[in-house]
Each structure stands twice: as structure tokens, then as C-alpha cells.
Amino acid sequence: MPQVYLGLGSNLGDRSLNLAEACQELGSTDGIEILKMSTVEETDPVDFLEQPDFFNQVILVRTNIKPLKLLKIAKSIEKKMGRKKTIPKGPRIIDIDILLYGDSVLESDTLTIPHPEIRNRDFVLKHLIEITPDLTDPATGKPYSEYYNKLTNC
Secondary structure: OOOOEEEEEEOOOHHHHHHHHHHHHHHOOOOOOEEOOOEEEEEEEOOOOOOOOOOEOOOOOOEOOHHHHHHHHHHHHHHOOOOOOOOOOOOOOOOEEEEEEEEOEEEOOOOOOOOHHHHHOOHHHHHHHHHHHEEOOOOOEEEHHHHHHHHHHO
């Protein structure tokens, strides 16, 4: 079964509880097994700046659910938890993104894997490396640690 990295973020309500509830929902879904969870980090908003800070986390799961179906499951969990889309990239109770799906490289109208913003988000890179230090980008073959070091000038 493929190993999949999911990015979680929340900046409304009880952010810690929201991340925990999303993990609970994912872990109780048939066909999804949570393997590892990164630490939770508070981060500044990106793109749309006039909103509260986020709590972000990455989780590693094993699943036999295909990427587009997994995306539908993630969006249904977001909706169940009360997410309402108002402003693009705006405040949200929960956001669940598929970051990586095994070694797959996928581009469709609704889903791009690897997630197109991984290399631009130091907090995502940091959490990926925390879980799997030698993880590489399936599209380029480069270690994510190189991208992280470049972003953080290490």
C-alpha cells in the first residue's frame, strides 16, 4: 500500500482540537492507517495575510485509496468539521492537503501531486523531513532537505 503524506492546517476555533479531530476522522476511515505524525507548529498565514495564524502538521498514512477518492474523503472531512469556503486561501477550521502519494506524479484539474507548494513552504518541508529525513521529491529526485536548506538559508 502506498504511503501518503497529508498536510493539515487550522486557524479558526480551537486549532489544536481541529487538527486532532481531523486525524481522528482520517484514522477511523476504512483503508487509512496513520503511521506517523509531525509536531504541530504555529505559522504565519501565507498568500492571504489578513487572517489568524495557523497550526500546521503533516501526517504519514498508508492507504489503498486512490488519490482522487482520497481527495474527496479529505474534502468531506473538512465539510463535516464545518469548513466553509469564503475567501480563497482564507481562514479555515481545517484544511487537508495531499502532499505526496507514494512516488506518484499526478496532474489533473482537481489534484496535483506532489502538492505544488511543498517546495515553497518551509513549515511543510520541515515536517516532511521530521517524519522522513531522507524523503525525496518524486518529480525531481532531489531530497526535500535541499529545498528546506535553500528556503531557510542553512
